[in-house]
Structures are given as structure tokens and as C-alpha cells.
Amino acid sequence: MSSIELKKVVKRYGAVDVVHGIDLEIAEGEFVVLLGPSGCGKTTTLRMIAGLEDVSDGELSIGNQVVNAVAPKDRGVAMVFQNYALYPHMTVRQNMEFALRPLRLARSETDRRINETAVLLGLDELLARRPSQLSGGQRQRVAMARALVRTPDVFLFDEPLSNLDAKLRTQVRLEIGKLHKRLGTTIVYVTHDQVEAMTLADKIVIMQDGHIEQTGSPQEVYTRPRNRFVATFIGSPAMNIVPATISDGKLVGDHVSVEIPERFKKRVQAGQKVEFGIRPTEISLLDGAEQATATARVEVTEYLGDEALLDLRIGSQELIAEVPANQCPAEDAEVRLRFNPEALHIFDAETGMSLENQAR
Amino acid sequence: MSSIELKKVVKRYGAVDVVHGIDLEIAEGEFVVLLGPSGCGKTTTLRMIAGLEDVSDGELSIGNQVVNAVAPKDRGVAMVFQNYALYPHMTVRQNMEFALRPLRLARSETDRRINETAVLLGLDELLARRPSQLSGGQRQRVAMARALVRTPDVFLFDEPLSNLDAKLRTQVRLEIGKLHKRLGTTIVYVTHDQVEAMTLADKIVIMQDGHIEQTGSPQEVYTRPRNRFVATFIGSPAMNIVPATISDGKLVGDHVSVEIPERFKKRVQAGQKVEFGIRPTEISLLDGAEQATATARVEVTEYLGDEALLDLRIGSQELIAEVPANQCPAEDAEVRLRFNPEALHIFDAETGMSLENQAR
Amino acid sequence: MNRPNRRQAVLVYLLLAVVLIVFLTPIYIIASSSVKPTPIMFQKPPAMVFTPTFEHYTQLFATRPFAKFMLNSLIAALGSTVFSLTFGSLAAYAISRIRHKRMNDVAFWILSMRMFPPIAVVVPYYIIFKASGLLDTPLALIIIYSTANIPLTVWLMKGFFDEVPRALEEAAAIDGYGLLQIFWYVTLPLAAPGLAVSAVFCFIFSWNEFIFALMLTGSNAQTVTVAVMSFWSSDAVQWGRIMAGSFIILIPGVIFVLTCQRWLVRGLTMGSVK
Amino acid sequence: GEFDDVELKMLAIGDTSVTRLAPIVGEFEELTGAKVQIDQFPYPGLIDKIVIEASANTPSYQLMWVDSPWVGVLGESGALEDLTDLVKRDAAEINLDDIVPIQLQENTWQGRLLAFPASGMIWHQNYRKDLYEHPDEQAAFKAKYGYDLAPAQTWDQYIDIAEFFTRKAGDTLAGETLEKDFYGNAQAYSRVAGAITHDFFPIMRSFGGQYWDPETGLCAMDGEAALAAAEVMKKLVAFNPPDYLGLMWDIRTGYMERGETAQSSYWSVRTVRLTNPDEAVLPTIGEAGYAPSPTGDGNAQPTMTGALSFGINSKATEREKEAAWAFIKWGTSRDMMRRFANEGSGVSQFHKSILSDAGLQEKYPYYQVLLDTQENAQRRIFHPFYADVEEVFGVELNKYMAGETESAQEALTNACTKINTRLKVFPQDMRLRWIADPKAEIFN
Amino acid sequence: MAYIRKRNRKIFLIFMMPAVLVLFGTTIYPMLYAGYLSFRSYDLAKLFVPRVYVGWANYREILSSSEFLHTLIVTFKLMAMTLSVQLVLGVGIALLVTQRLPGMGVARTLLLIPMMISPVIVGLVWLFLYFPELGYLNYFLSFLGLGPYAWITSTDWALWAIAIADIWQWTPFVMMGTAAALTNLSPEPFEAAKLDGNSPFDVFWRVTLPQIRPVLISLMFLRAIDAFKIYDIIFVLTKGGPGDTTEVLSMFIYRQSFTFWRMGVGAAASFVSLVIIVVLITLFFKSLNRDPHQA
Numbered sequence A, B: 001m002s003s004i005e006l007k008k009v010v011k012r013y014g015a016v017d018v019v020h021g022i023d024l025e026i027a028e029g030e031f032v033v034l035l036g037p038s039g040c041g042k043t044t045t046l047r048m049i050a051g052l053e054d055v056s057d058g059e060l061s062i063g064n065q066v067v068n069a070v071a072p073k074d075r076g077v078a079m080v081f082q083n084y085a086l087y088p089h090m091t092v093r094q095n096m097e098f099a100l101r102p103l104r105l106a107r108s109e110t111d112r113r114i115n116e117t118a119v120l121l122g123l124d125e126l127l128a129r130r131p132s133q134l135s136g137g138q139r140q141r142v143a144m145a146r147a148l149v150r151t152p153d154v155f156l157f158d159e160p161l162s163n164l165d166a167k168l169r170t171q172v173r174l175e176i177g178k179l180h181k182r183l184g185t186t187i188v189y190v191t192h193d194q195v196e197a198m199t200l201a202d203k204i205v206i207m208q209d210g211h212i213e214q215t216g217s218p219q220e221v222y223t224r225p226r227n228r229f230v231a232t233f234i235g236s237p238a239m240n241i242v243p244a245t246i247s248d249g250k251l252v253g254d255h256v257s258v259e260i261p262e263r264f265k266k267r268v269q270a271g272q273k274v275e276f277g278i279r280p281t282e283i284s285l286l287d288g289a290e291q292a293t294a295t296a297r298v299e300v301t302e303y304l305g306d307e308a309l310l311d312l313r314i315g316s317q318e319l320i321a322e323v324p325a326n327q328c329p330a331e332d333a334e335v336r337l338r339f340n341p342e343a344l345h346i347f348d349a350e351t352g353m354s355l356e357n358q359a360r
Numbered sequence C: 001m002n003r004p005n006r007r008q009a010v011l012v013y014l015l016l017a018v019v020l021i022v023f024l025t026p027i028y029i030i031a032s033s034s035v036k037p038t039p040i041m042f043q044k045p046p047a048m049v050f051t052p053t054f055e056h057y058t059q060l061f062a063t064r065p066f067a068k069f070m071l072n073s074l075i076a077a078l079g080s081t082v083f084s085l086t087f088g089s090l091a092a093y094a095i096s097r098i099r100h101k102r103m104n105d106v107a108f109w110i111l112s113m114r115m116f117p118p119i120a121v122v123v124p125y126y127i128i129f130k131a132s133g134l135l136d137t138p139l140a141l142i143i144i145y146s147t148a149n150i151p152l153t154v155w156l157m158k159g160f161f162d163e164v165p166r167a168l169e170e171a172a173a174i175d176g177y178g179l180l181q182i183f184w185y186v187t188l189p190l191a192a193p194g195l196a197v198s199a200v201f202c203f204i205f206s207w208n209e210f211i212f213a214l215m216l217t218g219s220n221a222q223t224v225t226v227a228v229m230s231f232w233s234s235d236a237v238q239w240g241r242i243m244a245g246s247f248i249i250l251i252p253g254v255i256f257v258l259t260c261q262r263w264l265v266r267g268l269t270m271g272s273v274k
Numbered sequence D: 001g002e003f004d005d006v007e008l009k010m011l012a013i014g015d016t017s018v019t020r021l022a023p024i025v026g027e028f029e030e031l032t033g034a035k036v037q038i039d040q041f042p043y044p045g046l047i048d049k050i051v052i053e054a055s056a057n058t059p060s061y062q063l064m065w066v067d068s069p070w071v072g073v074l075g076e077s078g079a080l081e082d083l084t085d086l087v088k089r090d091a092a093e094i095n096l097d098d099i100v101p102i103q104l105q106e107n108t109w110q111g112r113l114l115a116f117p118a119s120g121m122i123w124h125q126n127y128r129k130d131l132y133e134h135p136d137e138q139a140a141f142k143a144k145y146g147y148d149l150a151p152a153q154t155w156d157q158y159i160d161i162a163e164f165f166t167r168k169a170g171d172t173l174a175g176e177t178l179e180k181d182f183y184g185n186a187q188a189y190s191r192v193a194g195a196i197t198h199d200f201f202p203i204m205r206s207f208g209g210q211y212w213d214p215e216t217g218l219c220a221m222d223g224e225a226a227l228a229a230a231e232v233m234k235k236l237v238a239f240n241p242p243d244y245l246g247l248m249w250d251i252r253t254g255y256m257e258r259g260e261t262a263q264s265s266y267w268s269v270r271t272v273r274l275t276n277p278d279e280a281v282l283p284t285i286g287e288a289g290y291a292p293s294p295t296g297d298g299n300a301q302p303t304m305t306g307a308l309s310f311g312i313n314s315k316a317t318e319r320e321k322e323a324a325w326a327f328i329k330w331g332t333s334r335d336m337m338r339r340f341a342n343e344g345s346g347v348s349q350f351h352k353s354i355l356s357d358a359g360l361q362e363k364y365p366y367y368q369v370l371l372d373t374q375e376n377a378q379r380r381i382f383h384p385f386y387a388d389v390e391e392v393f394g395v396e397l398n399k400y401m402a403g404e405t406e407s408a409q410e411a412l413t414n415a416c417t418k419i420n421t422r423l424k425v426f427p428q429d430m431r432l433r434w435i436a437d438p439k440a441e442i443f444n
Numbered sequence E: 001m002a003y004i005r006k007r008n009r010k011i012f013l014i015f016m017m018p019a020v021l022v023l024f025g026t027t028i029y030p031m032l033y034a035g036y037l038s039f040r041s042y043d044l045a046k047l048f049v050p051r052v053y054v055g056w057a058n059y060r061e062i063l064s065s066s067e068f069l070h071t072l073i074v075t076f077k078l079m080a081m082t083l084s085v086q087l088v089l090g091v092g093i094a095l096l097v098t099q100r101l102p103g104m105g106v107a108r109t110l111l112l113i114p115m116m117i118s119p120v121i122v123g124l125v126w127l128f129l130y131f132p133e134l135g136y137l138n139y140f141l142s143f144l145g146l147g148p149y150a151w152i153t154s155t156d157w158a159l160w161a162i163a164i165a166d167i168w169q170w171t172p173f174v175m176m177g178t179a180a181a182l183t184n185l186s187p188e189p190f191e192a193a194k195l196d197g198n199s200p201f202d203v204f205w206r207v208t209l210p211q212i213r214p215v216l217i218s219l220m221f222l223r224a225i226d227a228f229k230i231y232d233i234i235f236v237l238t239k240g241g242p243g244d245t246t247e248v249l250s251m252f253i254y255r256q257s258f259t260f261w262r263m264g265v266g267a268a269a270s271f272v273s274l275v276i277i278v279v280l281i282t283l284f285f286k287s288l289n290r291d292p293h294q295a
Ligand SMILES: Nc1ncnc2c1ncn2[C@@H]1O[C@H](COP(=O)(O)OP(=O)(O)OP(=O)(O)O)[C@@H](O)[C@H]1O
Pocket: A132, A133, A134, A135, A136, A137, A138, A163, B013, B016, B018, B036, B037, B038, B039, B040, B041, B042, B043, B044, B045, B082
């Protein structure tokens, strides 16, 4: 168990900076999830923590000790590689065994751990196979297993479940949660799966283009996104963004007009160009006579099981709404919508910063 | 554009059968999604269609022609490999170019397609990079791009978006949908993402252990799962399964008792051992005085943004419920539940087959 | 594989220095002897300080058409290298990719072509080449050297081809390429390090070969190795000239190796598959 | 010229018998029109190449360089053209009478002349004249051995002298303190290129030894003379440089040429260097003396000659043969030889007039020794199985010198047994013919 | 690769054809000729020796010859000495020169120079080094207070002297082949090993070595074959001496074929040696417990 601290950490490949001086503190035992678009520097950050990439600039500490020049093996980390990095010439069992060797455990302990982890990940029948004889998901599980057999100070997971089916993923996710609770190991976890991020994280770090956009608890990040990028990045389908102008205490856009929520009233002034955001789940269809926020045409409907996604068009504006599947209208139908005013977010049109908590 | 037909197709590795004689018809222009747990044979099936693996037994036709012995290059397929299989010695542009060369297009057309596809996948700034200089998601996009630049008769996608962030994934998913609409190419698509499966598929094929469990439209598969496996596999979080006995026209389980839905009434007999299934979204919390189906203790709550997941315990039985985040109770609270009776599924306890449509 | 840290680097350079000293001392002896006046060539203790003479070098070119012999060697070595790499790597590819019990035997048979003592076949080769008019032509040497170099290439390249991820070839197959194109555009470039060593070895083996070159060539196709050895005569071994010749004939080899080094690229397949 | 249409190729070596000639073949072309190309090959492997060449029906080479011991094998297999008639025809032109007869005899097989000498060799002793004549050394020697220090006439004396002059660094030699060890003699003991036999056979001959039993045609090199020769060599080991087992003929002569040994006996082809400061150190630090090889009993015994010669491929066309003969005449002519002698270092001479030329003798003081000792010299071994002999005796003698074989007798018996095994396959009359050395027909 | 099987099997055979045909074409006649000779009394130089069919006599002579047996033993001794050292040194140096440091390409090239010298000349060069008195080696060693050793002239050292020269010349071969194999390895598993904290020794022994093993085995086979045929260096350095301590198989064959001109015996010896090396390598395969296909 160790805390991790990044101070102005920069990573440069040749002339290209891919990580631009990020600051990040991870407390001992904390479960941090890195989120961000593809190519934003998550893996790079993880690899720097692991010591596989040199830190071009800045300072990286683990357990209060600067480790810029410490060899990977002395950092006490275990990692699940995004590309698995399995030993191709070893069986699944040997892959796990090899990860354990430096610990010099008793034979019986080694076997116990391997079997336990293998069962956990459904690999118990595949222990004698080589990686080349495994399916993609099975390989990923081996990569996972190789990290989980160990007892490091820090776990680094780089999209460890991306190739698993939903059921297995849920199951393993729960196991990781339990593991974290049980061992209290510091964990840095990269994922694109919002459910994973939301359910596992003590703290979510949202990155973009080598910068950190926001750090906070899952709830914080979801309900109080610091800017438009975070707002649209978190939540699936993404939050709808509608350009609007403040006028008469209202947000007026193209064919839409919404009351300004109470908490923003003081923060806007008339004529200000803003954008407001509304999550698809906060848009509901009206069938009664209530006052509608807008009227839209249904362009496409997508059936998701319990829910349906509606691609809506209001004037020139496209919106997505998520409604219970049984309320799903026909395509091309005209529907009347209501935006939940309390769930609105308002961003400065220019900077994209949320008007709610500019300070933070 | 071509139809694909698999007749009793078997794949054997040495002594192990990994695909056990599957039958599958894919119409010309159809979008078929293969779903199934890790290691069930999805990739293998795709690779057999592509011609990368021999069909050990059975007959495989593309466009009404038996292709068991036809070389991959003559099958007119494009494929996104689960493991990317990028040409490491070529830049991104060259990777795409190389896929186009056999088509002998004009220089301008080649460039046009490459640029278009690159923009589509956000690769336009990375065209000069080698795969080793890309992030995992970027590599996956290159793999995707390499297939999309071509105009094959059949597209085979093997978890093409698994390493992309939600936003990009949504975007690319929509593009694939559009592409399919525009070109009408036959597509076989492997994914673990249920949203992708549900939104893209004309037909979903659910596989397990080298068998096909169910084939049908997304709606069909979701609402009328043929057996317990399909029921629990589709939908996330998974459907809850509760063992019960038929007694007095009710489904009686441990501390639960539910009315038998109308449509099952004729299909069960008293004393029959069954299991009933209820999706987490069909469980609601009661606060009024309505009659509760059961009372449960909240063990864990997981916050997902708009929704929260509740791990519930009723006697010895664990259930998961998904409720609006704002209704989320405290952990350890006692809650009263209602199961939506129309959304119940009943399965034979022994065979696991749904009692609804045994015939299929 | 890894990028060593400062301390490791020092250690590496230190060890390497020792290795280089050990391995290059004889080379230094060649070089220094090549400029050593004949009378003190062998002397005890060995003469370390002396006025260098370039007489051996001038004599080398004055008494033999040395440049022509260099050219002969170059033709024979390059010819055989190209020939062996082409045929050898094709065969290696086939052996690497065909899974068949008999393949072992073929691979072994190919290797066994290197096993037969050359001495036993000098005379039959002489007879063949004499009859076909190839005696004393570089072509004869190219053919013979290839007989030894093809097995070498096959055996080395097979190991390297085995390491190329099949998935890449599959991707190319899907993209619509035939076997030869896949081989040429995908597999071969990814086995470049193997190709580089094979080329180096083929070249060096051919460049150095002595017995066949001695027996099967005359003034027309004589190679530089034979020419250098021809300073071993009945009354004297002209050490100075032999050393001078040895030193000169290192140069093309060094150039060739330096050229091939470019293919010795690290982690070629990196980033290709998960 | 006469041979405008002829092109000749010579399968040759890179030693002085050829290297002097090679650069000036253009002169021959001017004279006769025949183009001559001389290909030079290493000595090791050359005979192999010649034999293979001789086995082909259409020759690549019309001219061949021949070392005289090869005459037997080449002669018996008919590889070389009989030059007898040509020599007789052109006797005057080539100054046949002026050539040391034994040099011609060297190249005969069954009386037929198969090659024409281009360089004539004698095995003789070289010594440090300056040391031998140094009064201190002379006195010390006399005191120790009871006779005057002079070039050895017997092998016992040779051994005495060797012992006498073997000094350690720091000892005094001719009034000066030695910086490094000094050796009494340098002989070759290496197996490489048959070196050990090249010293052993001359010593054996000087004991009056014969190669072959004249009755049976079998190996006689295990007789008393051979035994004595082996013992001499074994005794000399102590006074040889310590690397004696690695000394090839060439490195052994190096010791003499650098003046690091008191005496050394070898073929006269290298002797010329002892006079040339460009090739040897000795002329600058001392002076070489020359004497005939010692013998067993001090009486004049047959020393050994050898010849490096040019022969004609018997499968060449008649016209090529004519041209080749013209080339041989030109390249070995007395004028040419004199020219080489005048130019400086080089060819070991075989014309009496040259060897006795006063001016040249001044330049090459050893000429007189060459001339004198050839008087009653005998041929080198010329048996068709010469290669076998060299190889087998090389192994056995080397084993003895290295201490692997107990006694000289055992070594020599082993060697002879091996040779005889091979020879006994052939009928006795054949064996006897092989050792017969009828006088060359050219002298008839 | 399944897609190869059906259709491409033929094309693959076509891939093999050129090499197979060339090898077959260039060796069939010499081999047959040698085979024919091995049953004859055939003396190339001595036309007077009757060239008749002698049955297995040549083979019988060789197999009953103690000299042949001796050369065989010496050959194997030398092979064991050189191969083991070359393997260890070659791999060790390869590990050095594949470090990601500047100057390694040049170092690799420099280290290859010994290979670029013809073995006969290597013999000559080592003569310079080996002479107990005149040679550099003892001269250098004397500064270290060692020697003098009678390298090539003592029966104790001579075989080592040959071995050292051979090791010097051919270690670069192993080094270069290994270096290429090392550079071709995928770096990812090494990263994993680095994180796991496996000791460098473990990583080398269990990750590196198994992956380069096929190439190493190929290299060793090639070296073994060449070591079995070693000739040139000895020819120059000792020619089998002192005594017969460095008499190797090829010397025997060479002597029979050329010095003695008994081509029949030489050919028979060649075939015997071919059989020996084939058996040897097959056993080697077996002992590695894998089929040569995977090697
Ligand atoms: N060479 C092989 N030898 C033996 N079994 C193999 C081999 N290759 C694959 N398998 C097995 O075949 C089964 C099907 O593999 P496949 O790759 O088709 O799975 P998949 O459905 O694509 O799984 P995933 O979602 O994990 O990619 C797996 O259980 C795998 O372990």
C-alpha cells in the first residue's frame, strides 16, 4: 500500500508532448479511475507510474519517495497491460507462476494462489494452454490473473475488462471491488466503461489531451462536471448540448426555451451566450397537457431493451433522449418534450466552463 | 453484398471441438451480431467465414457458393481483427493503403478514401505514425480504418470498439449503422457491448460453448429469451433468477411470492419446480402502501449517475435492482419491492428452457 | 531490450571494452604486421615500435592483380548471397508454414547439404565445371557457395519466420493478397533481422572460402583469399603481404556488415497485435 | 612472332622461381607473340591442384611449376611431357653443358626429363661467421671441446657448436652482453607443410642413408642412418628455440636471418636473404658464413639437391608444347638467370658459369658452396609415394620429438611399416622401377 | 495457419522448389560420384593403381583404423570445447551489444571482424600469437606474470590453442545470430517481467532464452556441422601436430583424398563422417525432445 503523487509530470516522445505536466495525488489505498478519450495519455501515465516510461519532466513519488529513477521492479506495482504482454512461450499457469517467482513463496502457497485466481477468472480449465491457444477474452483474463496473483503495493489496471462479456465483466468488477476492500491496495484503473468507473472509483480523474480536466468522486464528476468536455464525456449516451442566450430569465435556443434553474440565476446575465446541457435521461415525453419545453421530431429510435434511445430534431438542433422502451414513439412522429430544469447544466459558450462551480 | 450460410459447421483444434456444428443463415445485407461469453467461439466463427480457419466439418457458403476451399482473398471479406493485426512496419496511412492496393484504385480515389476514413475515426493527425507509436484505442481505430476503406461484400468486425471511450464508441457505432444503411453490405459483428448489439443488429446470435443458443431480432432476444442462459446473458445488470415452486397459482420462492403472469398460467402445473426471472429495472421500490412482492435488505448500493444499482438480499437470495438515482436508499436499509408481473420470465428449473416459447 | 541506466551502461561498456580488446587484438596484429618490415616480422620480444612500411601493400598490388581478385570475390560473395537469400528464405518460409511430418525430413535434408565434407566433392565439381565450361568462372563459385549458404539461410530464417505473428499474414490475406505478396510485403520485412544476419553470414562464408576457390579457379576467377594465401610459397611465407592482404580484404566485409546492420531493427513487430 | 596465336597459362606458385619472371612475360610475348599468363597459387594445395588439373582431358594450363619430389607421381601418371628430345635438339641454345648436371637429373623420371630447372637448390649450413671468428669464442670453444671452432663437418660438431652457443639473456656473446636468449641452432620440427621431414631427410642422407631398400623397393628409412639423423635432431632440440615444434622451414630460417642463432641448415633458396639487409637483419649486425652440410663421419657425403622447375602439360597441343618449350628456354636461360643475379636478390642459381662468376661470388658468397657441393650431391626423394612419405614421417617424427613416442627406432619403424603397407600392394618389379634412377637420357 | 493448407500447399511447394532443386542439382552428381568412388580403389594421382571395385573394403579399412577413431575422438573433443564456449560467450556478448546504448552497431561490426578472415589466414594470425617465444600471446601474458605456455607445440595445449582460435573466429557467428534473434523479440513480455520484479537471471533464463531457443539451436547445428568439418585453422597452425594431438576427422579425409590421393578411401571416410554427423544431430534433436520442425 502506497500513496502516489505526480507533480508536473510531463511525458515527451521526441518533440511531441503527450502528457503536459499533470498533478495528481492518490492517497494510500485509494481506488482511482482514469477516464478520457482514446489517446489522451492514460496508458502513458500508468506506464510512468510503473516505471516503464521515463518521466520527461516533473516528479513522481510512490509512498512519499521520489521514484523517477527507481527501477520498475522496485516500485512494488503490478500491472495489467492494455495489450496483455503475455509470455507467449509459457502456459497460462507458467505465466502466473512467473509473476510469483520473485516473491519466493512456498510451492503450496503458489499453487493455492494460482488456482484461486484461475477459478476467479474462469481460467481453471485453461491453465495448461499457451496464449496462442486462447480467445481474446481469455488472454485478457490471463493478463488480469498475472497481476492478481501478486500482492503489490499498487495495482495498475489498463482497461482490464474491455474484452469480456457483460456478465463476466460485472462479476470480475465486483471481485476487484471486494479485493480492494479486503487488501486496501492502492489501485489506478483505466477504463472506458462508465459503469466500472462509477461503481469502483473512490476518485475519478478525467483526462483530455494529456491534461487533467477534473478530479473528483464519481458523483461529483457526474453531477457537477467542471466543463462541457467532462459533462459530455461522462454519461452514456452523452449529455445534449444546446447553444442558447440568456433572455428574460430564460435560456433561449433555437426553438427551445427553458427556465434558468435556481442555482444558476445569479451567475448569468442577460444576453450572455451560453450552452446548456441536458442528459438524455432527463428529457421526458409528455402526453398530458403539461407545458412542454419543446416539440421535436423523432428521427431514429434505437431499442436498448428496457430503454429506447430517440434521436430527436428540434429545428437545427439534434438531441438524444432516453425513454422507457414502452413509451417509445414511432419514427418521424412529433413529440413534446420536457427538460428536467433541475438537471440542467449551463456552460460558458466560449470557455466551455460550467457556470456552476467555476472556482474549484 | 453476399448472403452467408453455415451448415453444421464444426471447428476442431486437435481433439477439442470449439464450434459444435452450428447452423446459421445470414441474408444478403443483413447486420448480424454475435454475442456470447468469452471463449464461446465467436472469433472462431468469424475466422471460418473469413477463411482463416479451415472448417473442420460442415459447409460454409458465401453468396450461395460453397467456400470451404476458397482462399480468404477470394471471399471478398474485410475484417477487423480482435487483436488488430496491424502491419507494424507501415504507417497508419500505409496500413490503409496496403488494404486498398489490391483494388487498384486511382491514386486520387485511394487518397480520398483514406482521408475520409481517417477523419471518420479521428486518425487524420496520426496518418504518419507507426502502430508502435499509437495508443491502444488508436490502434484499434487503425484496425477499423483498414477494413472500412475497403468495399467488400462482407464486413467482419471482431469487437472493433472495445478499446474506445464511450463517446467515440457511440459516434463510430452510429457511423457503422449509417454505412450499413448506405452500402447494404452484409455485416457480421462480434461485440460484448449490449448497446452496440441492440442498436446495430438486424439479428442477434447468442452463442455459448460453441453452440448457438438463440437467434432473433434484438427485441425478440431481449423480451423472449429462449432459456435462462440467454435471459441472464442479455441485459446489464443481468436478469435476477429466483428458484420457485408453483403453488396456488403463485410462484413461491424463499421469502418471495409472485402472481403467475397471465401468459404462463396455462403452461405450468402445481408443484412444478421452476425459476422465475426478473430484470433489475423491473423491480421498483415502494414507498406507499401498495402490496409489496417482497421485503429486502439493501446490502450495497452502486451509483451509476442517473441510476443506482442495489444489491438486495431476500432471505438466502441475492437480487440486483436498478432504480433512479434519486430514489436510492441507504445501505443496510430495509426496502419493500415490487416485481412487475408482466415482465416476469419463467424457466424450467432443470432444462433452463423458457416456458413461454418452448417451440421457438 | 531495456534501456540501461547509467550504472548498467558503464558496466556494459566496460565488459564490452574487455571483449573488444580480446577480439580485436589479433586484428591489431594483422594491421601492425602489415606495416612491419620483413626482417623484424618475427622477433623476440615482438617488435612493438618500428617505422611502418607500406611496402607490403604496394607489393600486394604490384605482384598480383589484386583489385581484380577483389572484384572476383565480391561477385562470388554477393552473387551467392543474393541467390541464397532468395531461394533460402522462400524455402524457409515454406518450411516454417507448412505443418507436415515430412517437412522435418526436408528441412533436415537441406541442412545435411552442409554436412558432407567439401574435400570429397572437389573432384566431381571440377569435372562438372570443366565439362560445362564454368571452371574458373565466378558462377561456379556462386553455385557451390550457395549449396552451403542455402541451408544456412533456411535454418536461420525459419526461426525468424516462426516469430512473425500469423495474424499479420492473415490480415493481408483478408485484404486480398496472395501468398507471394504476403511473403514479400509483410513477412519478409518483419524478419529483417534474420535476413540481415543471413546476408552477413552468406557473404562472409563465401568471401572466406578457400578450398573450392583454390581448386576451381585460376587467373580469371581467383578470389582474394586464395590470392592472399598464394604468398605462402615454397621458399617463404610472405607474412607482411599476407597480413596486408588480410587487412585489405576485411574492408568490404566491414562495409557489407555495416550496410546490413540497418536491418537489425529492434522490436519490429511491436504494436502489431494485442 | 612465331607463336602469335598461342596463349599459354602456367599453373605456378608465388616464389622467386616465378615472381621474377611473372612481371616480364611481356618481353616474351614481344619476342615470340605468345601470350603467357602465370597464375600464382599457395604452396599448400598446389600439388593437389596440379594433380586434378592433370586428370582433366583438356588442360587449362599448358605450363606447370614442379617441385622436384613431385616428379615421380607426375611422371608415373604421365602428366608431364618428356622434354628429352627438345633438350637434345636445343642443347646448344640452352647451354646444356653449363647446367649443373644433378639439377637436370633432379627432374628426371625413368631417365626421361620431365621438367626444366628454374631454380636449383642445395641443402647446406649457414652460420654466424662473425661469431665463429671471434677470438674469445674461439678460445672458449677450444678450451671446452678440445678442437678449433669452425663450421661443423660432422653432426657431432654441429651439436657441440649448438651447445656452445646456446646462451641465456645476460650472458656474454662475442664480448657483448645478450639482451635476449641466443640459440645454438635452429632447425624445423613442425608438421606444417612437412617441415620436419625437410630437415630430417637431408640429415639422414648425410649419414649415408637411403630412402629405399634397393632389393625390395620398400622403405629403408628406419636404418642406422635414419636413426642417427633422428637422434641428431632430438639432441638439437635442447639448443633450438623453445618453440621448436612449431618451427616451420620459413620461421626457422627467420632465426638465422635475424642473427638469433649460431647456425642453421636449410635450402639455399632462402640463403640469398642473408646477404640482403632489406630482407634480413643479420647483414647489419653480423655476417653469415656458408658451408656444406655436415655429415655423419665428416667425409664428403652426398648432400641433397632439389629443383624448382617448369614442366609442360602432356595434354597440351603440339603447338602449345612448342611455345611452352620456347617459354621455358627463355625463362630459364643463362642470360635470364644472370640478369636476375645482377638485379639482386632472387633465384637460386644452377649454371656453373654463374655460380663461379667472380663478380657474382663477391655479391653472393655462398655461390662457391653451391657449386662445390653439387659435385657429388644426390637427388632428393622422387618416389611416386613421396607425399605419403612426407606425411607419415611428419607424423611419426613429430611424435617422437614431442615425446609421444618412446624411441626413434619405434617412430621410424612405425613410419616404414605404414609406407610399406601401401607399397606392398604393388609387385616388386614395379617398386624397384620406382626407385631406379637411370641417368637422364639427355646425357646420352 | 489453416488457410494455407488446402490451396496454398502447392504454392508452398513451389516456394521450396528452387532451393530444393538447386541443392539437389548441385549435389546429386558429386554425391553419386563420391558414392561410386567409395567402393573403388581409386588413386587420382597414381594412374598405375588399378581402379577396380573393391566392395566395402574402403569402409572396412576406415572403420578398423585406429587412426580414424583417434581423429574422431579429437574432433568431438574439439567440438565440445568450441561449441560450449562459443554458445556461452556468443550469447553473453549478444546480450551486451543489444543493449540500447549508443555505439552498439559499431561494436557489433567490430566484433564480426574475426569471422571475416578466412580460416586459413586465421591460422596464420594465431601463429603470430601462439609462438611460445616469438608470439605476442606469451609476451602479453608475461606482463601478467603468466607463462610462457607452449601453445601449439605442446601436446597439452595444442588442442586448446586450436579451440581458442576457433572460438575467437566463430563466437561472433553465435553473437550475431543471437543478437538478431534478440532484437526480433517483442518487448512487451519483458515489460511485464520488469514489473513483476523477476531477477535479470530469471528473465534471461525463462523469458529470453526460451524465445530465442529456436534460433540458438539452428546456430548450434550450423556450428556443430562446421566444427565437425574443421580443417583450415589446424592445417596452418599444427597440421595435426604436435604428434597427432590435433588430428581431426577432416585432416584424415583430406590426407586420404589428397595427400595420399586415395579418393576411394577419402570418399568412404566422407560418407562415414556424414553418417556420424547425421546420427549425432538426430540424437541432438531427440535429446531436445522436440521435433526439428519446431527447432
Ligand atoms: N489453438 C487452439 N487450440 C485449442 N483451443 C483453442 C485454440 N484457439 C482457440 N481455442 C479455444 O476455442 C474457443 C473459442 O475461441 P474464440 O477465440 O472463438 O472465442 P471468442 O468467442 O472469440 O472469445 P472472446 O470473446 O474471448 O474473444 C476458446 O475456448 C479457446 O480457448
